[in-house]
Amino acid sequence: MGRRVKVTIDGKVFSAEEGESLLAVALRNGIDIPHLCYEECLEPYGSCRLCIVEVVEGFKKGITTSCTLGCVDGLKVLTNTPEIEKHRKVLFELYLAQAPNSEKLKKLAEKFGVYSTRFKEKNLKNDPLNGKCVMCGLCVRVCNDVLGVGAINFIGRGYRATVNVPYFEESDVCKGCKACVEVCPVDAIDYSDVGDKRVMISWSNTKVDLIKCSVCGRYFSPLPVFGSVSKKLSEYGVVCDVCPDCRKRLIAKNMTSSGGYNSYA
Amino acid sequence: MRVFTDSRIEKAERELLAADKPRISVGLATCGISVGGDRVFEEFKRLIEEKGYDVSLKKTGCIGFCKEEPLVNVKLPGKAILVLHRVTPEDVPEILQKVESGDDSFNKVLFQIDVWDHKTVPPISYGQPYEGIKRWQEIDFFKYQEKLVLRNAGIIDPESIEEYLAVGGYRALAKALNMSPEEVIEEVKISGLRGRGGAGFPTGLKWEFTRKEKSDKKYVICNADEGDPGAYMNRNEMESDPHSLIEGMIIGAYAVGADEGIIYVRAEYPLAVERLQRAVEEAREWGFLGKNILGSDFSFDIKIVKGAGAFVCGEETALIASIEGRIGRPRPRPPFPAQRGLWGKPTNINNVETWMNIPLIILKGGEWFKQFGSESNSGTKVFSLVGKVNNVGLVEVELGTPLSRIVFDIGKGAPGGKKIKAVQTGGPSGGCIPEWLFDTPVDYVNLAKLGSIMGSGGIVVMDEDTCMVDTARYFLDFTVDESCGKCVPCREGLKRMLDILDDITKGRGKKEDISLLKELASTVKVTSLCGLGQTAPNPVITTLKYFEDEYIEHVVRKRCPAKVCVELIEYEIDEEACTGCGMCARRCPVSAITGEIGKSFSIDKDKCIKCGTCLDVCKFNAVKKVSRGLEDG
Numbered sequence A: 001m002g003r004r005v006k007v008t009i010d011g012k013v014f015s016a017e018e019g020e021s022l023l024a025v026a027l028r029n030g031i032d033i034p035h036l037c038y039e040e041c042l043e044p045y046g047s048c049r050l051c052i053v054e055v056v057e058g059f060k061k062g063i064t065t066s067c068t069l070g071c072v073d074g075l076k077v078l079t080n081t082p083e084i085e086k087h088r089k090v091l092f093e094l095y096l097a098q099a100p101n102s103e104k105l106k107k108l109a110e111k112f113g114v115y116s117t118r119f120k121e122k123n124l125k126n127d128p129l130n131g132k133c134v135m136c137g138l139c140v141r142v143c144n145d146v147l148g149v150g151a152i153n154f155i156g157r158g159y160r161a162t163v164n165v166p167y168f169e170e171s172d173v174c175k176g177c178k179a180c181v182e183v184c185p186v187d188a189i190d191y192s193d194v195g196d197k198r199v200m201i202s203w204s205n206t207k208v209d210l211i212k213c214s215v216c217g218r219y220f221s222p223l224p225v226f227g228s229v230s231k232k233l234s235e236y237g238v239v240c241d242v243c244p245d246c247r248k249r250l251i252a253k254n255m256t257s258s259g260g261y262n263s264y265a
Numbered sequence B: 001m002r003v004f005t006d007s008r009i010e011k012a013e014r015e016l017l018a019a020d021k022p023r024i025s026v027g028l029a030t031c032g033i034s035v036g037g038d039r040v041f042e043e044f045k046r047l048i049e050e051k052g053y054d055v056s057l058k059k060t061g062c063i064g065f066c067k068e069e070p071l072v073n074v075k076l077p078g079k080a081i082l083v084l085h086r087v088t089p090e091d092v093p094e095i096l097q098k099v100e101s102g103d104d105s106f107n108k109v110l111f112q113i114d115v116w117d118h119k120t121v122p123p124i125s126y127g128q129p130y131e132g133i134k135r136w137q138e139i140d141f142f143k144y145q146e147k148l149v150l151r152n153a154g155i156i157d158p159e160s161i162e163e164y165l166a167v168g169g170y171r172a173l174a175k176a177l178n179m180s181p182e183e184v185i186e187e188v189k190i191s192g193l194r195g196r197g198g199a200g201f202p203t204g205l206k207w208e209f210t211r212k213e214k215s216d217k218k219y220v221i222c223n224a225d226e227g228d229p230g231a232y233m234n235r236n237e238m239e240s241d242p243h244s245l246i247e248g249m250i251i252g253a254y255a256v257g258a259d260e261g262i263i264y265v266r267a268e269y270p271l272a273v274e275r276l277q278r279a280v281e282e283a284r285e286w287g288f289l290g291k292n293i294l295g296s297d298f299s300f301d302i303k304i305v306k307g308a309g310a311f312v313c314g315e316e317t318a319l320i321a322s323i324e325g326r327i328g329r330p331r332p333r334p335p336f337p338a339q340r341g342l343w344g345k346p347t348n349i350n351n352v353e354t355w356m357n358i359p360l361i362i363l364k365g366g367e368w369f370k371q372f373g374s375e376s377n378s379g380t381k382v383f384s385l386v387g388k389v390n391n392v393g394l395v396e397v398e399l400g401t402p403l404s405r406i407v408f409d410i411g412k413g414a415p416g417g418k419k420i421k422a423v424q425t426g427g428p429s430g431g432c433i434p435e436w437l438f439d440t441p442v443d444y445v446n447l448a449k450l451g452s453i454m455g456s457g458g459i460v461v462m463d464e465d466t467c468m469v470d471t472a473r474y475f476l477d478f479t480v481d482e483s484c485g486k487c488v489p490c491r492e493g494l495k496r497m498l499d500i501l502d503d504i505t506k507g508r509g510k511k512e513d514i515s516l517l518k519e520l521a522s523t524v525k526v527t528s529l530c531g532l533g534q535t536a537p538n539p540v541i542t543t544l545k546y547f548e549d550e551y552i553e554h555v556v557r558k559r560c561p562a563k564v565c566v567e568l569i570e571y572e573i574d575e576e577a578c579t580g581c582g583m584c585a586r587r588c589p590v591s592a593i594t595g596e597i598g599k600s601f602s603i604d605k606d607k608c609i610k611c612g613t614c615l616d617v618c619k620f621n622a623v624k625k626v627s628r629g630l631e632d633g
């Protein structure tokens, strides 16, 4: 653990680890700062710009993003000045025009007092993400930086930029793990499990085989994910071709019958 | 040190001074080549070989007077350099004959250079001046210039390290290696040099940050991505004097403790890449690069990397990502490259021109350097002067020189005696400065006060026929395309601004658009992640500040006062002036003009596509462009 420092947010003093993201400190202490691109397990990225705060005492005074703002002793910020509210409103309006179909985004905007946009809706013809994506990049970063899979990335530049699999062709790299779906702050990524296949609808209908539970027969995990996990676990003699529900049942059964753990742990 | 007394250098020096035989050098930077300099060079080469003339033929860079190119320097033994302009291959035989017979009555002489101060050696007397020919410093274009960065451009052969050495090259490196790295940094700090890549950050301070980082590996990078449309000073600097850049980088590497350097050049600059490549190899051969440079225990080498072709890759963190093979997107700073740069190692990144100032500062001292320029803006800056101006070219002036000097005294105003309306400085994301503020000294501080930036040094001159709304739209169109798309204000905000400007220039603007534009511009500026978004609204903000009346005309009266915005203008034929020649009708691509030969013609406004052909072809000024707008129309 790094050195403890004191930071002041909206007049209240909090203890933080030196260098940690100010946004993390704020969120931990119940101060609500809107954010779309921040995720604890990833390096701060600073793309959504919603988390802006005003530094009144610190390395560089003025408006900056709190997710990329490292805590130093004596740092003082304000999260709700009229200036910040003004810019944040415009940013929300830009988002509403960019991703008009995202209910989650609408809710977030409403929470911060923005109900409509003065800007023209983006042309969403052929948008594989159905006018929901806010380009926060969380899915790309999880897929590349955390999982090391690299199935999706940004395509194109500027307002034409989008996220998808290369050439919008079904990916043979995607493992169907759905981490992208989980991490997406606006529910923009669609998938569907159909029979023995998982279809990543948003990723140009990339299809991944699912594996069947050896007990109940339900399809439960994408094969590529299962493959790497089961290989590791089989080294410890753990059987894995059982869905989580069945496994729980099996463990319970075994515990009552033999009074201890067995290989289904 | 022995290398500086090599016989090869003496030979180069003799050739430069044309002690034994005449020397002809052709200006062969890209600007010269594009108007036929290469053909002139080939013709010289062919004839010299064919006729067996005893003349040394050389390439040289660009002296900055791009408008007059191709330029050819002719130097007879013992005499001053004559600079001939607009030379064509057809001129070559006569020039050669005269050179051969010692006849100095050349045509097309623009000026002469008898003495030139390369700064790294005492001023060199190139020979006896001619009578009745203007010296270079008597020409208005050069009179107000101060050539520090371009000290060798257009004089020496950029493909010859010997010539660079003959004018004092690599002496600064030798001097630096006898100083401690801290002393080198101190000298740069004293000089007050600021980064020439745009933001103007103090160079010495930046070096000190990198020096102080503890790491087993450090890098220096030269930013030669120069993506601003209309800006070509870095290209010219590299093509004309690559060794100054390399020498600067070696000194910088020594100061910050780096052993590897990278020059990141736009792929669109093949000639610069070629000359740099050659210069790096030469420098290696001579022992200025590689292991144990000049016998010291300092080792350093340079690699050249070609850019990925995006404007945003000029931003330092995107540039580093691009070298590493990642997508060229900026990331938040801190950490700064000095802390975490290329491959995660401390990296010092500077612009081409910044590096080229270094040898001078080390050799002559920071105090000496400070005599140029203004308070806290020392030295010079090379500007590319383009647009509606008579003398298009590269001009190097002291920082703090008023805009009027650059535009009127050096640039000689607008062609056709038109009135100049404004200039735009700093590339596509610089602001527009109106003519009534031209006494402003050009430096980092004063440009910022006016809402513009120094950027890389582009100056685009605009005359009375320029529509400021259209100008703002034009620059935004560029930045919208070049936005990387990472952060929302730049990605979406700029596009919405462009949409609004499109509406206004097409006559669909509403009154509230102007305030919305202002609001949006401010948010994009304040909240964008990198310099691109933070500066891209400048053209809009400044035109709104200085030329709001033009916006109002477009929005309220649907009029374009400069008669540029196609949707808001009409073409008409003045019956009085029309002679009925019928030329316009014949040339109109959509047959919108009818009439009787010998009488007069008129334009059918419903058919007219406003291409302007009729206006161009009418010899009697009978065709008029009008923007009447609502009240009169």
Ligand SMILES: Cc1cc2nc3c(=O)[nH]c(=O)nc-3n(C[C@H](O)[C@H](O)[C@H](O)COP(=O)(O)O)c2cc1C
Pocket (backbone or CB within 6 Å): B194, B195, B196, B197, B198, B199, B200, B201, B203, B223, B224, B225, B226, B227, B228, B311, B312, B313, B314, B315, B316, B317, B349, B350, B351, B352, B354, B355, B456, B530, B531, B532
């Ligand atoms: C969009 C953008 C484009 C840039 N392009 C260039 C460029 O072409 N050349 C350059 O030297 N600096 C460019 N910069 C500035 C660099 O980020 C950086 O500040 C500079 O290379 C530092 O060198 P200096 O201190 O010598 O100026 C650009 C910055 C931004 C935001």
Ligand code: FES
Pocket (backbone or CB within 6 Å): A034, A035, A036, A037, A038, A045, A046, A047, A048, A049, A050, A051, A052, A065, A066, A067, A068
């Ligand atoms: S959370 Fe800080 S910019 Fe997105």
